[in-house]
Amino acid sequence: MYSKPLRLTCLLFLIAFAACAQTVTLDYYLNKGLANNPQLNDFRNQVQSSAFDSLKIKATRKPQVNMIGQILYAPVIDGYGYDNAVTNGGNYELLMGVNQNILNKQILGPQFESARLQGQSAGNSAVQSEHELRKAITSQYINAYAGIIRIEYLQSTLNLLQDESSYLKQLTERGIYKAFDYSTFLVALQSVEINLKQEESQYRSDVYALNVLCGVNDTAAPRLAPPPIQSGVSVGLPASRFLNTYRIDSFQINNRRLLAGINYKPRLSWFADAGILGAQPETLYRNFGTSFGLNFSMP
Secondary structure, eight states, rough: OOOHHHHHHHHHHHIIIIIIEEEEHHHHHHHHHHHHHHHHHHHHHHHHHHHHHHHHHHHHSSOOEEEEEEEEEEEOOOBBOOOOHHHTTTTEEEEEEEEEEEHHHHHHHHHHHHHHHHHHHHHHHHHHHHHHHHHHHHHHHHHHHHHHHHHHHHHHEEEEEEEEHHHHHHHHHHSOOOOOHHHHHHHHHHHHHHHHHHHHHHHHHHHHHHHHHTTTTOOOOOOOOOOOOOOOOOGGGGGOHHHHHHHHHHHHHHHHHHHHHHTTOOEEEEEEEEEEESSSSGGGGGOOOEEEEEEHHHH
């Protein structure tokens, strides 16, 4: 019922699976998963964005320069039009202005802290997400590698049964072994073959799921190397990233209180400008000038 060509086919599959297939390691999948995971990339971008926010806040401490230009003409026709006392008939303005906040240390401090805490929160979330991803990849890798062990076990069992089948067939033909028992043996042999095919299919499915988890665009089922066995490393409470989440949350709550208090801080800034400012076009050549002063507000 089961000829030598069938046995040879199974043996060739095992040889091709064990020797010819590409062997990949757990580190390969971990590196691919960490590099391709979109959530980790998003957390990395958030950390970088918080650094840019700090630079933007730092830039507000420097003098702010701006250009102001305006041409306004308010005609009065037959006594109808805007009041000339208000509009002066027009306004011609071209100024270069500069201003800078002076009392901004208490205002910018909480803003710097907010950007720093946002970066810490994103970095801490990235570490937790990386931990969960490593755990998921390792678990799926071990699950897939277990399929290799089952395939090799079933293949070795099938080889032994096929060797035994040739002897039992001869004994059955000589009447030494019962034909009914030989038929029962052949059913057991067929069951092992079916289980082997199912395990091979399940192994390919498990490897495909591993590739999807790691963002690997490959439908092949390479041979997996044995997973490295390492002793567990205990993590103390101060070093736990999971507990660090609550510590950062506490700092952020306190920082939000400080940010709300910014609205009630006094503000003082200086300003200066220079350029042309006049109401009559024919006298603009005499309207070059400058102005400067202080602005103060107290909510």
